[in-house]
Structure formats: C-alpha cells, structure tokens
Amino acid sequence: MKLTREEKAERKRAEKLARETAERRRAEKFMKAAIRQARAAEKAGEVPIGAVIVMDGKVVARAHNLRETKRLATAHAEIIAIEKACRKIKDWRLSGAEMFVTLEPCPMCAGAIANARISSLYFGAYERKCGACGSVHNVLESTGQNSNVSVAGGVLEEECSALVKSFFENKRNKMP
Numbered sequence: 125m126k127l128t129r130e131e132k133a134e135r136k137r138a139e140k141l142a143r144e145t146a147e148r149r150r151a152e153k154f155m156k157a158a159i160r161q162a163r164a165a166e167k168a169g170e171v172p173i174g175a176v177i178v179m180d181g182k183v184v185a186r187a188h189n190l191r192e193t194k195r196l197a198t199a200h201a202e203i204i205a206i207e208k209a210c211r212k213i214k215d216w217r218l219s220g221a222e223m224f225v226t227l228e229p230c231p232m233c234a235g236a237i238a239n240a241r242i243s244s245l246y247f248g249a250y251e252r253k254c255g256a257c258g259s260v261h262n263v264l265e266s267t268g269q270n271s272n273v274s275v276a277g278g279v280l281e282e283e284c285s286a287l288v289k290s291f292f293e294n295k296r297n298k299m300p
C-alpha cells in the first residue's frame with residue numbers, strides 16, 4: 125500500500141523524534157557517570173565537578189576535580205580525564221572521543237579539549253561567570269586548532285547545577 129504524503133511526513137517526524145530520544149538517553153547515561161565523579165570530588169572536599177571521556181561507546185577515562193588535594197591549579201576534572209585517556213590509548217590525539225563534564229569548561233580546559241582533538245563535548249550546567257564554551261567565551265570556535273568540536277550544553281542541567289550550588293551553600297553555612 126502506498127503511503128500518502130502526510131503519512132510519509134508523519135513517519136519521518138516519528139523517526140526523527142525516536143533518534144533524538146535515543147541520543148538524549150545516551151548522553152544522559154554518560155553524564156550520570158560524570159555526576160558520580162562529581163560526587164566523589166565532593167566527598168574529597170573538592171568543588172564537585174566530574175568528567176568522563178568516551179571512545180567507541182565505552183568510557184576510557186573518569187576523573188574529578190582534584191585542585192585542593194593536589195594543590196595544583198591545573199587539576200581540573202577535564203585536564204585529568206584527558207591525561208588519563210591519552211595514557212590509555214597511547215596517543216595525544218583523542219579524535220572521535222566524546223567528553224561529558226558536569227559543568228561548562230573554563231578557558232584552560234576548553235583549550236585542552238581542542239588540543240586533544242576531542243570530537244564532541246557535552247556539559248551539564250552552564251557556567252555564567254567564566255564558561256568558555258558559549259556562556260562568556262567561545263574558545264572552541266576561536267582556537268582555530270579544531271573547529272570541529274561539537275558542543276551540547278544543558279545535559280541533565282538541573283542535577284548538575286544543583287551539585288555545585290549545594291556545595292557552595294553548605295560551605296557558606298559552615299563559615300562562622
């Protein structure tokens with residue numbers, strides 16, 4: 125039986141919706157892994173930010189912020205995750221890799237993401253004060269090194285921003 129034009133259009137819309145739903149579920153699954161990292165950071169007394177790197181559908185690196193523990197300004201979750209992934213695959217190029225991070229990367233991390241040739245970046249909460257992936261700066265569009273990083277913000281945004289908010293609220297409440 126031949127489909128009418130309306131039926132064809134309807135089928136296309138349904139297929140598109142199904143693809144988008146599947147893609148969202150996939151992104152949320154990996155973001156949840158990043159959130160678990162952020163919770164581990166919080167337990168260690170660090171600002172709760174977590175990141176994972178995925179290659180061929182598998183997590184190849186997990187990391188969280190370790191700035192206080194390591195007393196190191198560069199120990200952001202994204203940098204540590206990139207270092208782990210490079211060591212694991214024995215290549216500085218992470219072409220085809222996807223990064224999932226709970227908070228919009230800062231300029232340093234966005235630069236590292238471009239340098240590592242990461243293909244896609246997904247972040248949770250927007251960082252309105254110094255976010256470098258669209259909020260304040262757009263490092264990934266201006267480095268010229270890799271203009272092919274696709275960026276999607278706001279994945280599980282509420283959960284991700286609640287992590288950071290509650291951390292700073294607790295901190296304020298503990299101050300004398």
Ligand SMILES: [Zn+2]
Pocket residue numbers: 200202229230231232233234
């Ligand atoms: Zn950073």
